[in-house]
Amino acid sequence: MPQEWWERFFSGLWLDVQRELRADRTPAEADFIEQVLRLRPGAAVLDVPCGEGRLTLELAARGYQMTGVDITEAVLAEARQKAAGRGLQIAWHRRDMRDLPWKEAFAGAFCVWTSFGYFDDAGNEAFLRAVSAALRPGARFLLEFQALAETLLPRFQERSWGPVGDVLVLEERRYDHARSRVDVEWTFVRGGRIEKKSSSIRVYTYRELCELLARVGFAEFEAYGSLEGEPFRLGQRLYLVAAKTAG
Numbered sequence: 001m002p003q004e005w006w007e008r009f010f011s012g013l014w015l016d017v018q019r020e021l022r023a024d025r026t027p028a029e030a031d032f033i034e035q036v037l038r039l040r041p042g043a044a045v046l047d048v049p050c051g052e053g054r055l056t057l058e059l060a061a062r063g064y065q066m067t068g069v070d071i072t073e074a075v076l077a078e079a080r081q082k083a084a085g086r087g088l089q090i091a092w093h094r095r096d097m098r099d100l101p102w103k104e105a106f107a108g109a110f111c112v113w114t115s116f117g118y119f120d121d122a123g124n125e126a127f128l129r130a131v132s133a134a135l136r137p138g139a140r141f142l143l144e145f146q147a148l149a150e151t152l153l154p155r156f157q158e159r160s161w162g163p164v165g166d167v168l169v170l171e172e173r174r175y176d177h178a179r180s181r182v183d184v185e186w187t188f189v190r191g192g193r194i195e196k197k198s199s200s201i202r203v204y205t206y207r208e209l210c211e212l213l214a215r216v217g218f219a220e221f222e223a224y225g226s227l228e229g230e231p232f233r234l235g236q237r238l239y240l241v242a243a244k245t246a247g
């Protein structure tokens, strides 16, 4: 059976690129998450998908009761090892983000680094519905999304390349307006090692995203364009915060 792109992508040289790209941002992102989710000390918080747990670990170290969900065993193994090394108690779950088992269990949740839009429209909605169900009424959710139409399209580049640490990364992008998806062919090169991968992400407009979130029980949208809390503007990445409605 053919695998989905997201079952193949998160491995190999990408993992080194991922560590290099976000490590410096992690403490500032954790500060932002604490603030916009209005977390009380020791609150139960869901990180989905959590990857190697860079934010799960950081927030657990700040005293929150963290749960991390991801589908890729290799990244979860790394996360578990880091947690053990730092003596942190974290609940790690290997599962599909569209299928979360919790009901009103969390005081906050977040999905960061464009970890949304991987599926078809029904799948993307199923994920947001599962997050909504997992949150207590009034709890807040942060979605960081760079495949927003207002972010991506004003400065769309068909091709870009450059070094990330010691890996050379080439991205060849195609925007398919009929499917509203950005399809990317990636090439990673380190020394003589070359890896090719593909990704495909649904591009939503801001309004589509809010309508989708409203359909699954969110309201009170706040749109930020940076970790400093600037209001979102065209071309910036989006940090969208929403609260789960009471009813």
Ligand SMILES: C[S@@+](CC[C@H](N)C(=O)[O-])C[C@H]1O[C@@H](n2cnc3c(N)ncnc32)[C@H](O)[C@@H]1O
Residues within 6 Å of the ligand: 006, 007, 010, 022, 048, 049, 050, 051, 052, 053, 054, 055, 069, 070, 071, 072, 075, 095, 096, 097, 098, 111, 112, 113, 114, 115, 118
């Ligand atoms: C770009 S990484 C971001 C990880 C983390 N949010 C961070 O900021 O470091 C995206 C993650 O999504 C996970 N993922 C992809 N498809 C998934 C699925 N269907 N269910 C759960 N996790 C998934 C991948 O394994 C990967 O760790």
